[in-house]
Amino acid sequence: MLTDIHPKLPMRNQKKTRDFYINQLGFRPFGAASYPGYLMLQRDAIQLHFFEFSTLNPLENYGQIYLRTDAIEQLYQEFLDRKVEIHPNGQLSLKPWGQKEFAILDPDHNLLTFGQSL
Incomplete structure (x- = not known):
């Protein structure tokens, strides 16, 4: 039945979001078209979608996702x-729930937590 999940996160500025995820986090564009107010990016098997929310106050943004990895230390060092x-x-730290994790904020204060089961 369910096969994938593609989180949608708010963005204020498509160019800034695109530049951050591509140049800083190593994502690449997904799909052949560019859509005004909507952005699709991919890294490995992970797709993230973004919708324009130009009046978003980043300090009031509660967008957050948890991304699992099988190479947490390598990803942390890459970043x-x-x-x-x-x-x-x-x-980067070991959590009591058996995960090794680290977190970043994107330009719109969406919280991205990366984790690996130990």
């Missing part, structure tokens, strides 16, 4: 090398 700002409370 450090790309100068991605790690959330101040989201440094």
Whole structure:
């Protein structure tokens, strides 16, 4: 029945969101067309979709997703090398629930938490 999930997150500026996810996080465009007010990006098997919300106050944005990985330390180092700002409370660490995790905020303060089961 269910086969995939493609979270939709708010964005204020399509160009800034696209640049951040492509140049900082290593995503690539998904699909052959560009749509005004809508953005689709992919990295490996993960697709993220974004919808325009130009009046979004990033400090009031509660958008968040959890992305699982099988190479948490490698991904963390890749982001450090790309100068991605790690959330101040989201440094790579082992959590009591058996996950190794880190977190970042995108330009619109969508919280992206990356985790690997240990």
